[in-house]
Amino acid sequence: MLELQPPHAARRIALHACCAPCTTAIAECLLHNGIRPTIFFFNPNIHPEQEYRLRKRECKHYAERLGLDFVDADYDHQAWRAAIAGLEEQPERRARCLRCFEVRLLGTAQFAAKQGLGVFATTLAASRWKRIEQVQQAGLLAQQQVAGTTFWAQNWRKGGLQARREQLIEELGIYNQNYCGCEFSQHPQPNPDKADKQGRPTSEWHQSKTD
Ligand code: SF4
Numbered sequence: 001m002l003e004l005q006p007p008h009a010a011r012r013i014a015l016h017a018c019c020a021p022c023t024t025a026i027a028e029c030l031l032h033n034g035i036r037p038t039i040f041f042f043n044p045n046i047h048p049e050q051e052y053r054l055r056k057r058e059c060k061h062y063a064e065r066l067g068l069d070f071v072d073a074d075y076d077h078q079a080w081r082a083a084i085a086g087l088e089e090q091p092e093r094r095a096r097c098l099r100c101f102e103v104r105l106l107g108t109a110q111f112a113a114k115q116g117l118g119v120f121a122t123t124l125a126a127s128r129w130k131r132i133e134q135v136q137q138a139g140l141l142a143q144q145q146v147a148g149t150t151f152w153a154q155n156w157r158k159g160g161l162q163a164r165r166e167q168l169i170e171e172l173g174i175y176n177q178n179y180c181g182c183e184f185s186q187h188p189q190p191n192p193d194k195a196d197k198q199g200r201p202t203s204e205w206h207q208s209k210t211d
């Protein structure tokens with residue numbers, strides 16, 4: 001399995017979890033490396049609330065299965081809407097998503113500082129549907145905003161974790177959502193910069209999801 005080298009050789013970290021599928025292989029790999037994550041579920045972006053509760057329940061079950069602490073953070077979707085105000089019409093993987101990551105990772109950094117964990121990471125970068133550079137940018141901003149924290153900018157798509165993720169989802173029958181999370185992603189639109197004349201995503205767009 002992938003050998004990890006966390007910042008400051010941390011043995012305990014705060015792990016922001018966006019959902020159970022993205023948490024599976026990462027949490028397992030951390031434990032295999034002797035690193036104990038506290039699972040921090042902070043996702044006020046998810047809509048509707050019923051979907052939020054479903055994703056949270058799945059993530060909590062998985063954390064319990066591994067014997068990990070699971071922290072259920074606030075769900076204030078109206079506050080999230082206020083944070084992304086003016087960016088509602090943005091396509092996925094653009095400014096709205098960066099702001100969404102900033103909100104969630106700032107909350108995670110604040111939680112890490114409060115718990116004295118110091119190092120924090122996120123499962124957001126595990127998803128091929130998200131731009132890894134946006135996740136890393138948001139993590140580094142949160143690190144700057146919260147004294148005493150370090151963002152662990154690990155690329156969780158490497159080292160066989162993608163394949164292990166799929167295997168665990170299948171084996172454990174974990175609910176795997178078909179949209180990112182907010183109301184604006186429930187009917188995904190192709191990125192206009194990467195769509196053909198009929199509006200279909202091009203192969204380049206699909207390729208970009210592997211970055
Ligand atoms: S599409 Fe996903 S990352 Fe982007 S704003 Fe919506 S929930 Fe957040």
